[in-house]
Amino acid sequence: MANGADRLRARFGIELPDAEAPDAIAQYLDRRVVRRYREEPAPDSLLHGLLAAAQSAPSKSDLQQYSIVVMRDRARIKQIADWIGTMDWIATAPVFLVWCGDMRRGQCLCALHEMPHANNNLDTFLNTAVDCALAMGQFMAAADAVGLGTCPISYVRSHIERVCPLLGLPAGVYPVAGLTVGWPVFRRPISMRLPPSVVVHRERYDDSKLETEIAAYDERRRGREPVAPGSLKNNDVYAPREGVGWSENLARQLSVPERFGFAAYLKTRGFDLA
Structure with missing residues (x-):
């Protein structure tokens, strides 16, 4: 079984002697997308548990400005796959989740308490997207921990004018991403990531070595x-x-x-x- 150092090397293609990766961290280093699924569906009880884990993610000011649409109807999932056109494997997923930013709920609660909703702005839109992404990321980590595979699908936004009516999304609610969920047929190789020296900055942003770092990264990826x-x-x-x-x-x-x-x-x- 690969240890933390092996998984760091596999993920980045280089040695990271300053990084410590005990088992609790190493499992995240081994994450990968899954695009081929067995017919066997995930039990509802397990899916409910994973969705509960997703809702346990942090949320801006505890506003919880997102909603999740669960799709199991293969014909409806295939509609989305057909609209996208280049990802026919989406239709093989037993479950398709659409993660939505949701400003509407806050508007409804303001109306319920007879107060104006005074935050229909870019910041609220960003907060809905971030809340949604945090919940989706937590779902993916939990799904991976129980052996399920997932793959995020940003292309639902490319067909937003069709997806919104299909899902009955009202004004104030929009799709951030789809997510296929199922038991993997096989596990793909992991994708090599940019080195931490490019992504992680200490105290101040510094990309003065970007060109050199990217050239080396390109070369590593070409080889693997x-x-x-x-x-x-x-x-x-x-x-x-x-x-x-x-x-x-x-x-x-x-x-x-x-x-x-x-x-x-x-x-x-x-x-x-x-």
Whole structure:
């Protein structure tokens, strides 16, 4: 069985002599996405326990501004998979959760107590997204601990105008991400992460060595998990070629606008974003 040092090395592709990873930490280092699932569904009782664990995550000012839509109807899950079009494996998931930012509940409670809701703004929108992400992350960690596999799906936002009616989401509620859940057919290799020297800053932000660090990271990833031809981004804009590294593929993706109408749609759903 791999120890903490082995799992650190597997996750980052380098030695991290200053990092300590006892078993309680090592299990998180071994986390990976799962995209192929057995037919056997997760029992409702286990799912309820995992959702309770998710609701135990921290929440901004205890406002709990999120909701979770649980989908088990394969036909409805397949609708979302068909809309996305490039992730047919979503339809194989026995459970699909849609994690939603929820400003509506706070508005309803203000009305219940005959007070105005005076915080329909960008900060509240951000808080709903963060609350939602914290709960989803805790669910994923708990699911992994009991042997279930998960994969977050941001592409539900690419089809928000269809997903909202499908789920009956009212004004003030929007999908942050989907999450497939099921028993894994197999465990994929873990993805190599950026070194802590790029992501973790001490006292002050410092990216003065970014170019050197990224060049080394690209080289490590090429050796273990090169960008597959099918994973190249925006081939209709940039000619596909061999040898594209992680950072160039990232640039290919970020150079083309995505979800350009997202903010405009949120405003039609009652979010001010000011």
